[in-house]
Amino acid sequence: MTDLIAKTPCAGLLPVSHGGWSLSEVDCGPITWLAPFHGQAEALDAALQTAHGLGLPRPGNSTRAGAARCLWFGKEQVMLTGVEPGDALAQCAAMSDQSDGWAVVRLEGADGADVLARLVPIDLRPSAFPDGAVARTLCQHMTVTILRENVDALVIFAFRSMAKTLVHDVETAMVSVAAQHAAP
């Protein structure tokens, strides 16, 4: 029997660094889409607490416990990352393995919001978009989800198929802003 070889979405594209910023691929581990069945949001919240020690995030937010993070991902939808979902979750929520569906990249460096301001039409400065905040928004022409991990790190989830465009667009912005931050 032949073995299949796994390839990450941004293989060969990352990491890159410009100015004070670096862009690298993130291995989130398992990524599971969860959507509570009709009337089961509270049950899912409790099941998440029991299984992973975190609850359902509020809209525009995420919850975290150890390696596990749960991101709000739209109306009545969340994405559980970093852990294999506990079996009990299936009792109260629809589940879909999305581990291979997303190109996930981390933009690290001070004022990453300055870079993404070239691409993203929402305010990503820490004052408006603090640690743990999540937004479904645009990155140039792509629909993405953005998570602020900490003051110096923003994580972008884009469609796997768009990985090349994502890296191109973010890197172009990094180059431009890095040049503008440098003394003339």
Place this chain on the structure above:
Amino acid sequence: MRIEGKGRIDRGNKISFRFDGRDHHGFAADTLASALMAEGVRLMGRSFKYHRPRGVLTLGSEEPNALVTVGRGLAADPNTRATMQEIYEGLEARSQNRWPSLDFDLMGVNDLAAPFLGAGFYYKTFMWPKAFWEKLYEPVIRRAAGLGALSGKADGERCDKAFAFCDVLVIGGGPAGLMAALSAAQAGADVILCEEENGLGGRLRYEDEEIGGGRAHLWADDMAERLAAMENVRIMTRTAVTGAFDQGTFGALQRVSHHLAKPGKRPRETFWRIAAKRAVLCAGALERHIAFRDNDRPGVMMAGALRGYLNRFGTVPGRNVAVFGNNSDAHRTARDLAQAGVNVVALIDSRHDAENLAGDVPFYPGAQVVRGLGRKGLDGIVLRLPNGREERFAVQALGVSGGWNPSVHLTCHMNGRPVWDERLLAFVPKDGAVPGMRVAGAARGRFSTAECLKEGADAGLEAAKALGFSGDLPRVPDAEAGRYRIGRLMAVAGKGRAWLDFQNDVTVKDVKQAAAENFRSVEHMKRYTTQGMATDQGKSSNVLALAVLADATGREIPETGTTTFRPPYTPVAIAALGAGAEGKGFAPERLTTSDESTRARGAPMIEAGLWYRPSYFPRAGEETWRDSCDREVRMVRENVGVCDVSTLGKIALQGRDVGAFLDFVYANTFSTLKPGRVRYGIMLREDGHVMDDGTTARLSETSWVLTTTTAAAGQVVRHLDWVRQAFCPNMDVRFVSETEQWAQFAVAGPKARELVNDLLDTPIDGEVFPFMACAERQICGVKGRLFRISFSGEHAYEVAVPARYGASLFGLLADRAEAMGGGAYGMEALNVLRIEKGHITHAEIHGRTTAFDIGFQRMLSGKKEFIGKALAARPGLLEESREQLVGLRALKPEQPLPAGGHLFETDAEPIRENDLGYITSTCFSPTLGETRALAFLRNGRARHGDRIRMVDHLRDQVTWCEVTDPVAFDPEGGRLRD
């Protein structure tokens, strides 16, 4: 010339640049205009229409005359205002709209023909003969008229766009703007301060006055430092706010690297979209001209600009200078010039009762300048004294002030109309014209520095308070508080051409002519004369022109009204607005996991939605795409082919009510589908037309996977969301796209099972895995999915694995298929295979066809309700005379049947009235050895066997063909089964 001891620029830092091929020198912080003026250059451009010699008129972005092209080739930037272009080492600028040279412009003959070229000239002259317009008149006019030209080549990625956010946006960094930013920021608001010049201070940079006992321009420098040190203030210089839009959004253009000798990786410009909760407009005011004969001679400039060049750059355009105004502010120019030691020949004030505020200069109250003398440069003026006597003065420069117009532009961008102020003889903004925006300082008609400081401080604090911040007014320093007085004088009476709009060459006579021809509305006058329509948008001419129009039509100015100011305030390159979206940036590229391998096999790619898919896989010896395509089709029909179908939409549905939900969205029934089975379905829009088709697999009791066509995936998810939220909120159904999660490959052909079994951990046979079966299966040790479905009409499977393994599995499948006499196939072969089988795509379900039309009427279940059912039953959609899906075969096998070709009876004239239908899909079928097509034909199902004529008017092709059933190959479907 440069005046010793004057100016606020660093004379230790000498910079060389070129203008029209000649070397020049200036100092750091000079603009191109100030540096050229210092070197004695007065002639900087030629006018749009008459090619008249023109020199610099202003010192800001409103400049109509001194437009140059900076740089060469791709990097050439036309219509750059010399007043805004900062010089740098190696700067290369060229004048525009002249041939062969600026000094000797042959097109200057236009000026001699001026009596024939007045307002409405084009409309009256170029009407006949009709055909001449496109071939002769327009090209000639376009060549003769115009400003700078673009390189004609793609620009490359030289611009950026960006977004910014703030509580309070302060527009303009003059005294009012500085105080507004300070008071808002001190109250705690997040402030953005935009200033279109390269530093803060506004007019203070150009005036000789005091604030708080010190030099005003130094006070501005101190304020700039103080604001820059505040964490909640973002200062954006070289950034012109160009438009005010809905909900506190403002457009702004930042000139990022125009001023740099080595821009490096910096963009040339950045177009900002700024979202502000409140805004304070402190855009200042612009000085206007007075129309008199030959008031456009190089050397005639705005009085405020004349003293601005002196105070800031230490430059004047000549040794002997006069000043002509109708207001008190003009006196400051005479005063500053005289104090600097320039010979002020005359201060002329048209007001009879004016007092001399300029000190010891020859003063002519009640007099008017009636004419400028000289051609390529001013060498004198003619003065008419109150007693009617005329006097000549030799001067090289004349500063003119017809009064100041508050910069109301942004307040008009949301349809606000400015209000005429009879005391200022100018339009002032209407309160609340833009929601959330206040206006302060000169932009509101408060012209003294003291008023500006006070108003700015008030407005900034008010804006912050409106957002819930609180604070005290900052201390407002003492400043110049002189009163502005003006007497009405717009145009000096007399013969000859008196210029209003310098950029579009519009004279007083043109406006009067427009009025005489009954273009009395200000909007009609504008369009008839082209006044205000050039890149400066009439900043210095609008008020004059409408005053002349008001006089000519016997009305007052408020009654005459004003034209509408629209964004942008200053020109914005399309390249900046659309930055990042040129070329491939237009849309994201979606690449499959097999992309690399596919390209490595030499496949040309075609776009399907945003996806890139292989067209065909060329092999040695194949000369055309048809060679490859034919071989790939035969490969599938005879051996086995592999095709990446990951691009099809895959939507996972879960919950107890999925069956009921699918029954509602699909026309046919799904709730009866058993786990482990797949069913084909069609989905209608509410209007009864077909929206999409595809297969849905039931993997388990509660878990389903619905597939969509590649292009309609997004639309179908949106549709499902809408149906669930609008009609089925209580159903227990949840769904999500899994398109990106799975790499999926079709394996088709008589040897498909042999190939699939090669990779399955547990092999299958026809019994455990019949046609339309599905299951989760281990594929090379990986948990995957297997579907036995077929688009090609062959025994076929679709194999899915998590996308990380996609590249690997595709390589494996393609290699093994090749070893079996098959291989990978592309979209061309896929298309041929499905046309042979009469399978539809969006070429057929293009949005205007119904299930009836495509022969699927019996799929519409009578036992249940579903979206589109009622409207699909409209009698008009069920008439036999409708165009129905048929197959076509060319009677001469190799003759083409192009998609888009229309169908006619054999004896009918091929005109629209006789049109019977059209071809949607076409191919040469290597299997059948003839050209086959799918088409919609009137009453087509009843016409199988008939002969008709295909006419393609575009490609000039006529083909005789026979109508057939859409399914041309294996109509019983035996090959699908075992």
